[in-house]
Amino acid sequence: MKNPLDSLTQTVVLGFVLTVIMVLVIHAIAA
């Protein structure tokens, strides 16, 4: 399996996915 970090597009997509997870964590902390 290719490393997704070798693809700039996949790196950026993963960045946005991680942002969604981060938003969920922030809401969980603040709840």
Added chain:
Amino acid sequence: MEWGEIVSYAWWTFAFRWLHVIFGIMWIGHLWYFNFTQTPTMPKIPQELRPGVARYILPEALWWFRWGAMLTIISGLILAAFEKKLVGVITIGLNTSPHIASNASLGIGMWLGAIMWFNVWFIIWPGQKKNLGLVQCTPEEKARATRIAGLASRVNTLLSIPMLYGMTSVHFY
């Protein structure tokens, strides 16, 4: 308006936010230049012109990149201290009850920024020193260090997206 009113505590707080943004653009601007422009373009550059990038552009860009990272984290910590949020953001808002969402957001952003700063100074820069020939090493070590530095740079590009969410969403929460 009195001079003392202009250069007040509130002004210094603002000044460090302003400096933090300037240094942050210097850092992340170079990070994105490496990942969005230089790395994808290198294979398209004729072989005889590539040393120009490696010998002249890359060392200069790496200097602004790593010192931008250093000054970003220093100015950010001073800013958090001025805003009396240092403990709140380090503990990602868990130090108070109820937990403060803006501290959670800013704190996660700060920790991501700290990981990125570590990557710059302790993985990318040491790897690039081998790549640029500033440190003696075997061709195998050079290839490995360059590969690891490249991956760390990609990790930082990935982390920069949620990191900037944390930094800019503080007034939303």
